[in-house]
Amino acid sequence: MFEGIFTSLITPFNNENKVDLFRLENLLSFLKEKVHGFFILGTYGSTALLNEVEKKQIIDKVVENKLNKPVIVHVGSSNPNTSLELAKYAQNKGVDAVAFVPPYFYNYQEEEVISYFQKIVKEITIPVFVYLNPPRVGYNLSVSCVEQLVRIGVYGIKDTTNNLNYFYDLCSTVDLEKFxxxxxxxxxxxxxxxxGGKGAISAMSNAFPEYVVDVYNAIKNANMEDYKEKMNYLFAYRKIRKLGQGIPIIHAILNLNGINVGRPRFPFIYDENFLIKVKNALEGQKILKS
Structure with a gap:
């Protein structure tokens, strides 16, 4: 079920800095036939800028759309009780899986992280993913710690370490056919x-879903010539990504391409000068839509 390209869904906001559920529905309509699934309330979903009521509204809107695609909801926070309460809410609404970053702010010992996930898998009946994001959380988990998480029932992992050495240690320790x-x-x-990896949770696929899925399909079909050609699109986007924060860039690209997703939430900078900068960069990368 959890295989392919999952869009790390952005959260649209209106000019009053409020969550825009209408624009969220439009974005889902644009994406739902193009990608394999959705990851909501993650980094690109502006989770750190949302309150619990807003998070529940977004979960409700995604579920209401009957996407017929698997949905993973990130519910992690610095408060374990808040995380678990939101996970139960998402589970009751019928999502397919939940993901937790390890509890952050305090630099927890791995024994404490394992205890935290033990509690989660006892109380949550749908698949549980651990979401590794060291830059946001403040620490990473060792491969041996992840191995213990597998043993206690954690279903899978979203790995945002961007560290292939870590991945190779992981895949030589954990059976990725089962994890x-x-x-x-x-x-x-x-x-x-x-x-043994099953795919990616992709921010780029908000704006360019076909390009990311094409790369995935080329690898699945063992067509390396096609893979190398399609990777040029990802490299082109990477150049645009260097303009600044990823969330405003995704908003700008979508808006410039006629998919109205409003603004990113304050305090992200999103003005006419920024839009012009992104537009010029798109035009400079001629293989991308502008």
């Missing part, structure tokens, strides 16, 4: 899929 590995970046699809 659902999804990379946190479309750029690592080839090396991870060749060793």
């Amino acid at each position: 659902n590995y999804l990379n946190g970046s479309e750029l690592y699809l080839n090396p991870t899929m060749l060793h």
Whole structure:
């Protein structure tokens, strides 16, 4: 079920800085036939800028759309009780899986992280993913810790370490045929899929879903010539991504291409000068839509 390209769905906001559920529905309509699934309330979903009521509204809207695609909801926060409560809410609404970053702010010991996930898998009946994101959480988990998480029933992983050495240690320790590995970046699809990875949770696929899925399909079909050609699109996007924060860039590309997703949430900078900068960069990368 959890295989392919999962869009790390952005959250649209209106000019009053409120979650825009109408624009969210439009974005889902644009994407739902193009990708294999959705990862919501993650980094690109502006999770750190949302309150619990807003998160539940977004879960409701996604579920209401009957996407017929698997939906993973990230529910992690610095408060384990809040995380678990949101996970139960998502589970009751009928999502397919939940993901938790390890509890952050305090630099927890791995024994404490394992205890935390033990509690989660006892209380949650749908698949549970661990979401590794060291830059946001403040620490990573060792491969041996992940191995213990597998033993206690954690179903899979979203790996945003961007560290292939870590991945190779992981895949030589954990059976990735049984442990659902999804990379946190479309750029690592080839090396991870060749060793048992199931796909990627992709931010780029908000704006360019076909390009990311084409790369995935080329790898699945073992067509390396096609893979190398399609990777040029990902490299072109990478150049645009260097303009600044990824969330405003995704908003700008979608809006410029006629998919109205409103604004990113304050305090992200999103003005006419920024839009012009992104537009010029798109036009400079001629293989991308502008």
